[in-house]
Amino acid sequence: ENCTSSSYRTVKVAGTGSIHNTPLKDFTMWPNPSTGVIMIDNQNSFAQVAIRNHLGQEVYKGNVIRGLNQIDLSSANMSTGIFIVTLTFEDATMHQQLVYR
Secondary structure, eight states, rough: OOOOEEEEEOOOOOSSSOOOOOOOOOOOOOSSBBSSEEEEEEEEEOEEEEEEEOOOOOEEEEEEEEEEEEOOOOOGGGEEEEEEHHHHOOSSSEEEEEOOO
């Protein structure tokens, strides 16, 4: 069972000054597919994490710090399906797809 993961990021640009390119490292999430607990390796700063279902409804909200984070989704009352995991930083947003079984 090999699953591929896709990710993309949104960067907020404010003002009309110059743009400073501060690269963000993608976060790593496993296992994917998951049956309850996921690990997120965040190599950036503190971030808010939100998980949304295919209707855009938020089923989980929390925080992650830099480094390894464990998130227990068993209390999120999630049905099986595909979800979007979003990490929101001060100036950027990153997304990855999660398969939940």
